[in-house]
Amino acid sequence: MTSKWLFSGAFLFELSSWASLSAQLPVGQAALMYATAHALGSLMLSAGIWLLLPRRYKFPLPWSPLFIFGLAFFVPLLGTVGVILAVFPALYMPRKQQEQAWNSMAVPELPFRPQDQRRDLMFSDGGLQDVVRHAPSTEKRLNALFATRRMAGRDSIPILKLALRDPTDDVRLLAYSMLDQQESQINQRIEAALGQLASVSEEQRPAVHATLARWYWELAYLGLAQGSVLEHILSQAREHVEQSLISAGNGESHLLAGRIALQQDLLEQAEAHFQQAELAGIGSQKLVPFRAELAFLQRRYADIPAQLATLPEQLLQRPPFAELAKYWL
Known part of the structure; x- marks a missing residue:
């Protein structure tokens, strides 16, 4: 209920600020009336919107309501309209939450015991x-x-x-x-x-x-x-x-x-x-x-492939012979 009264007051003050611009008044008086009415309207609009914001957007104070007030007050004529068009659709028509494509997990700790491994795998440091x-x-x-x-x-x-x-x-x-x-x-x-x-x-x-x-x-x-x-x-x-x-x-x-x-x-x-x-x-x-x-x-490099070739194929596929075989054979 409080927000509705604040929005109503903001609407009336904005109308009065626009009316002061069309009234046959001296320039200084008209500018003062416009600034005062526009400031009060922006203040009430900011307070009403701040009350409707989700909790995570309300803080830290005073920067959250001050940001809304700045947008409404420092943009003449269109500032209030712009804030309304930007905020109200987001409040009353929020975007649907999309389905999460993956599960976010923390980095696991090192195990206190070795994991099950195949017998033909060697421990790597x-x-x-x-x-x-x-x-x-x-x-x-x-x-x-x-x-x-x-x-x-x-x-x-x-x-x-x-x-x-x-x-x-x-x-x-x-x-x-x-x-x-x-x-x-x-x-x-x-x-x-x-x-x-x-x-x-x-x-x-x-x-x-x-x-x-x-x-x-x-x-x-x-x-x-x-x-x-x-x-x-x-x-x-x-x-x-x-x-x-x-x-x-x-x-x-x-x-x-x-x-x-x-x-x-x-x-x-x-x-x-x-x-x-x-x-x-x-x-x-x-x-x-x-x-x-x-x-x-002894720099007898030609003898090395012949030596390594005598090892079983299965052994040549495992470290430390795998890299040697890849280079020499």
Whole structure:
């Protein structure tokens, strides 16, 4: 009811403002009468429309009613008519709400357990690296680090090292503790094997040397050592594997010795160990990746396709051989 009285008053004041323009009055008096009547009419019109507006359009005050008043008052003659033609159809004939074409959903959190996957799919660390590098939420980056516990050490170490540069202390400390835990476990096994080496008989010493070589190699292979420390670890691994080969040579030890020599750029020794490993019963397919790498380092590029071609087709379709096969075959 209030809005109807306001609209009626606004209508009468607007009529009087137009009438003042046609009356035979002095220019100044006519302008004053018009401005006063037009202002009162615009004010009542604004108040009436504001009362009818939905709540979300009424605020913030005073800008919502002031905007309507400005449109009606500062456009002479046609301002009030324009506001009425613009607002009333929208109030009484609103547009029908269209059916939503999609459901808007928030970004899901990382799962606390791995999703069901096909057995022939391999775990990929690319997604976790992107989360650690780009996710704005600290909780998501922490969840990504926890997810690395189900990954192989070789794949998880780069993600943990990336997290060491995170701006948040919690993320950095968690990554450091997880890296330190992996390194500490290997060092404990090395210390235990060194303790055994001093007390075992001569017949058992080659097996202990082989164990030490594998754990030293594990430190280097996982990337837990860098620089001069890496050189020392590789030299220790090479010394122990050579000790294990003196009296009890086997294919696995020759393969490990070849990989260590390959890492130390001792290419001729690596090739000799790979040959000995094959003679000792190591399958040729298991040696293919290392022989292909050896051929690349020796710049025998023509031998690489022949090496990779001996691998099964199914294996060439999976990482890391998929990209190699795409380039070399």
